[in-house]
Structures are given as C-alpha cells and as structure tokens.
Amino acid sequence: MELRQLEYFVAVAEEQNFTRAAERVHISQSGVSAQIRRLEHELGADLFDRSGRTATLTPAGRAALGHARAALAAAEAVEQAVGEVAALIRGRLTVGMVVGCTVTPLFDALAAFHAAHPGVEITLLEDASDRLADDVRGGAVDLALVGAASAPPEGLEACTVVDERLVAAVPAGHALAGRGAVTLAELVAYPLVCMPRGTGLRTVLDRACAARDLRPAITLQAGAADAIAALAARGMAVAVLSESMAAAYADRLTALPITDVDTPALLALVWRSEPGPAVRELVACARRAFS
Template sequence: MELRQLEYFVAVAEEANFTRAAERVHISQSGISAQIRQLEHDLGATLIDRSSRTATLTSAGEAALVHARAALASADAMRQAVDEVNQLIRGRLVVGMVTACTVKPLFDALSAFHVAHPGIEITLTEDSSDRLVERVRAGAIDLALVGTATAPPEGLDAFPIISEGLVAAVPPGHPLAGRSRVTLAELGDHAIVCMPTGTGIRTVFDQACAAAGLRPDIALQASAPDAVADLAIRGLGVAVLSESMATDYRGRLTAVALDDVDIPAVLALVWKSPAGPALRELVQHTRRSFGDVQTAPAAVGG
C-alpha cells in the first residue's frame, strides 16, 4: 500500500469518475485504474463499484475512505513539521528599521534569535517608514520597525510598541521657550526643522497641518532625529519631534506641546501573514524583548 494509491483512491471517491480523477492527479486513466486495482488487491476487497458510468464506493470503500484521508493528512502534517524544523535550521530573514534609528530592544531580539537559530542569516536594512511598509507588503522584507500615524498599516500584522504626541522643540532664549503649549498656526510664524516625507513623524505633522488648513514652512529636513535636534539647537528652526525624542535633549531644547495635533505617532513592528516558522520565532523574540515598554526608543515615528 502506497500513499499515492490512497491519493488516487480519494480522488476517484470525490470525483465519482475515473477520468476526472486522473486529470486531477495528473496521470492517465489507465494508470489510476491500475493503481486502485493494486490497492484493492492488497486490501483483499473491492473499493470502487465500476458497474455504472459513475464510480461509487462499495461498503468496504466507504470504510477505507475515512482512513485514507486521515493517512494523507498525517503525511502532509509530517512534511510540514519537517519543513518547519528545516526552516529554523537554515534560511534567511530580512529585517527593516527606520533610518538612523537606534533601538536597543530590537537589537537584543536579533541577538537572542541568532543565538537560538545560528543557521538563519539575518539581513538588516534601513529606509523610511513608508518604503519599509511597501517592502513588507511586497515580501522583500520579513519584519520591519516603522513609525506610522495613528495606527499600524492596514493589511499587515503589527505589534504596536508606543503611541505618543508631537512637540515643538526650541533652544533656550527662543520666543516659544517659555510656553507650555503652542498651536500649529502660531508655529507657522517660525521656520521648522523636521524629518522628511515618508517618515511617521512627518506624516503625523503633515496630516495635522492639512486638517487645520495650514502649509508650514519646512526650512530644513534631516532623516536622523539627532540631526533635526542639532539643527534646532543651533537656532536654524523649531524642531518637530516626538515627546520621547525631545527628552534626550533636555537642557539644550525645551519641548512645547503642539496644542492642536491630536494624531499620535505610533512605533510598531509590522509583518505580513502568513508568517513562516522562522519569522514567527523572530516575532516572539521581539515581543519578549520589547515587553511592556511604555517609553519609546530613540527614533519613534521615523
């Protein structure tokens, strides 16, 4: 008795026709007939009633069909289990993160995953959040850490890490330094230093300005939050950053809440389903590494 004979038998039982069953399993009608006759010989019973144009099961065939399906399902499960083990022994994962983003929990997760599965090659790439999302959707990247506006991208699985508001960051002595809050309209009186289009921070800022009917003066752009902050410290404009970014420059920059920006910047890990075994393992490592982090890493919203 062979698995292919069981497959042919199930095909005939479900199609109720030798010709259609042969087409389904891609062999000749004579070939499928010969294999089922051999199966009947091995079992010592007729499984298919061939007395009419419709192939019907005999009582023995009815009894055998349940077990044939179970045997094929078990064989498929065994193949899948072995495939999953092999994919955890060898393979390749591409991980993306926003440009100039130093996120220790992600690096910790990659390190722990590498120790657990040294045969899997890990490639790390940087890009803007919108391009990372598109590359995840296209299957070019397996897992990405991205900044988004309001919620993780539609159509992708996600693990949100933090959601926080934007602030205007100014150096001591700036006209806004003594304020606790400022509106977008008031911010429009000043040159602005911000991250480029395609980043989470910029998406949140642009959406809020569009909702208020404003077109802000973006004097300078930089991909790295450190560069945005450094330009503001030198008096070249008001930096638009996330709350946690601004805290890194306390003493050199004062964070002023943006009064009418209700859209939060979200930092999230995103991936596409269905996830293979290696990716599922990496996602679990990242979940454990980030844990219950409530304050964002260095570049939320990039």
Template sequence: MDLRQLEYFVAVAEERNFTRAAQRVHISQSGVSAQIRRLEKELGAELFDRSGRSAELTVAGEAALEHARAALAAAGAVGQAVGEVTGLLRGNLGVGMVIGCTVTPLFDALAAFHEAHPGVELSLREDNSDRLVADVRTGSLDLALIGAETEPEGLDSLTIVAEPLVAAVPAGHELDGNAVSLAELAAHPVVCMPSGTGQRAVFDRACAERGAQPTIALQAGAAQAIADLAARGLGVAILSRSMAAEFDELTAVPITDATEPALLALTWRPGAGAAARELVRYCCAAFRISVDQVCRSEVTAR
C-alpha cells in the same frame, strides 16, 4: 539539469551580465558561463544573445525564465516546509528599520533570533517608512519597524509606541516653557523629519487640518541631527515626545492642537513564513509585548 544551473541562469537574466551574476552567486565568471552552456546544451537552445555588451534573453530564454524561477521557489518552499516541521528554520529574512531611529530592542531581538536560528541569514536595511511598507507589501522585506500615522492597511501590524509630537527648543527660546498651537508654531522655522516618515506625515496632516503653514527650514532623517540643528537656533525641532526627552539641551513643548499620535510599529505580510513569525515573537519579547497581542493583531488585520 540541476537547481544550481537554474540559479545561475536566473542570476544572469536578472543582472544581464555574466560578471555581475558571478559576483551575485559567489563563483567565477567562467564557472557561471560553463554551467549556462551545459544547461543550453541539455535544452537544445541558446538562452542568451551574447553578441552585445549585455546578456539579453533569447526567445527560448524568455520562455524558460518564469519556469526557472518557479522551480527555485518550489525548491525553497520544500526546505521551508521541512524546516517548519522539524523546527529548524532556514533561509533568508529581510528586515527593515525606519531611518534615523536607533531602537535597541530590535537589535536585541535580531541577536537572540540569530543565536537560536543560525540557519536563517538576516539582512537589515534602513529607509523611510513609505518605502519600507511598500517593500513589505511586495515581499522585498519580510518585516519592518516603521513610523506611521496609522497601521498600514492589508498588513499585519503591532504598535510598539504611540505618542504625540512635541516642539523642542533650547533654553531661552521664545517658546520655552509654554504650550504652543500649530498657528503659533508657524511663526518660527521648523526642523523636522523628511516626507515619507511617520512623524512627518502626522505633522503635515495636523497642519493641514488646522490650516497652519509652517516654514520647513531644515529636514533630517535622524533625531540627533534634528536636535543638534534646533539647539543651534536653526529652528524648532518637531519630534516625538520620547525622542525629545533624550536631549538635555532641548525642552519639549506640547503642541495643543496636534493630538494624533505618531506610531512606531512592526509590520509584516499576512501569512508570512515561519521565520518571519518567529522573529515577530522575538521582537515581542524584546519590546515586552504580550504574544497574545500578536495573535489578536493578525486576526484583526485579516
């Protein structure tokens, strides 16, 4: 029995299909099947019921799966421990980024990290902030750049930007040049981020606290799309102050009673591995944040 056989076994068990498992582990289906047969011969029991269209675990397979996963995790931990001692980071690192938010310093950090630690395979996924936080909690992601009302509880976090929301309108709009309250804003259609994003959560909470009921005319996940829609007169854009400043065709109008800032923050699990902690430090350098703040953040979160 070797780790390769266990890896193939787990892949088939999770995919419930030999073809998909073979694609996942990057070898031929016949190769996966042969290795599984050798493993079954060594164990003296069939691990899969192959009579149906999908590969279903037998009772023996069910009993073996948890132990196979544990063996693979233990083998990975051995490599990680040695890597930490020798300074050679290896493995996989999943990074999340809030959708519609192009943040150049994050890309700079990923590039610098990859150059310094080519043994770590990086993956980057966009999603809304709620799902990114959930995936960091479960370990599906190691680190995420999120938009939020507040830093997530139970996770280590570091705020990159904290700034208020504004209403952004084209020249000549009724609100152009004036501060506006949420009640006044409710008289106009609004274009904003969808639910599950930090900016939307901040906006919805401010409206609820003030009893304002704006009409959400259109939603988009990217600031550029929101700005384009607002510039065409389809609604008042709700954006963070720095986002609104990027669009010359719009004027940022302060919202007098939406004072809570929207956050852009890095978040990761307490006790994250060496690769994740190292990437946090690269992010700090790219965003020009003191590494001491990370240390304080970790202590506070715990």
C-alpha cells in the same frame, strides 16, 4: 498499504472516474487501477463498484474514505513541520527599519533570533516608512519597523510598539522656551526642523497643518533624532519630535506639548499575512523584546 495508494483511492472517490483520477495524480489509468486493486486485495474488500459508468464507493469504500483523507493530511502535516524546521536552519530574512530610528529593542530581537537560528542570513536596511510598507506588501522586505500616523499601514499585520504625541523642542533662550505648551499655529510661525516625508512623525505634522490650512516653514530635515536635536540646540530651527525622542535631549532642549495635535505618531512592526516560519519566529522575538 502505501500513501500513494490512499492518494489514488481518494482521487477516484472524489472524481468518481478512474480516467479523471489518473489525470489528477499524473499517472496512467492502468497504474491507478492496479494500485487500487492492490489496496483492495490488502484490505480484503472492494472499495469501488465498477459496474456502472461511474466508480461509486462500496460500503467498505465509504468506511475507508475518511480515514484515508486523515492519513494523507497527517502525512502533509509531517512534511510541513519538517519544512518549517528546515526553513529556520537555512534561509534569508530582510528586515526594514524606518530611517533615523533609535529604538534598540529591534536590535535585541534580531540578536535573539540570530542566536537561536544562526543559519538564517539577516539583511537590515533603512528607508522611509511608506516605502518600507510597500516593500513588505510586495515581498521585498519580510518584516519592518515603520512610523505611521494614528494607525499602522493598511493591508498588513501589525504590532504597535510606540504610541506618542508630537512635541516641539527648543533650546534655552528661545522665544518659546518659557511657554508650557504651544498651539500648532504658534509653532509654524518659526522655522522647523523635522523628519523627512515618508516618516510617521512627518505624516502627523503634515496632516495636522493641512487640516488647519497652515503652511510650515520646514527649513531643515534630518533622518536621525540626534541631528534634529543638534540643529535645534544650535538655534537653527524648532525641532518637531516625539515625546520619548525629546526626553532623550532634555539636557539641551525644552519639550513643549502641541496642544491641538492629538493624532499620535506610531512606531509599528509590520509583516504580511500568513508569514513563513522564520518571520513568525522573528515576530515572536520582537514582541518579547518590545514588551
């Protein structure tokens, strides 16, 4: 008994016609008929009643159909399992990271994945979060760490790894340094330095200002938290950062909660639905790293 014979048998049973079944499996009608005859001879029973205009299953055929389908499904599962292993032996992954990100667990995840699957080539690129999300949707990027405001990008699978509020950060001697907190209106009275458009932090800030009809003077932009902090520490402008970013520069800057901005800035891993085996494995590595 061969798998192709079972495939032809299922095709004839479903089409109820030898000609249509032959077209479906892409061989001649005589070829299908011959293979079905061989299968029937091996089983010792007719599987089809050929007396009418349609090929109808005999009692033996009805008994065999479910098992034939199960055998074909099992064979397909074997092929898929082997294919997934092969994809993890050789392949290529493109991983995106929002510009200026300093979250090192992503690098730990990449290192763990590379150690387990050294044959997979990894390309890492930086870009704005909105463009990375579009690239993931379009298939140009397999997995990305992106910033977002309040919720991960729509249409993608996601795992939020950071959920923080915005803060203002100022050096000693600044007019706001003695304050315990500031409102958004008080903050935008000063020049600001922050992330560029397309990042999660900037989206939260822009939306909060638009909702209050405020027009901030963003005089400086930088894609790295280090650069933003360095500019603020030199008195160039007030920095707008996340809580954890600002905490890293506590020796140079005082962080001030922005009392009326409740929307969090998120950092999330995003990928397409039904990912391939390499992406699934990298997501698993990332979840462990960020946990």
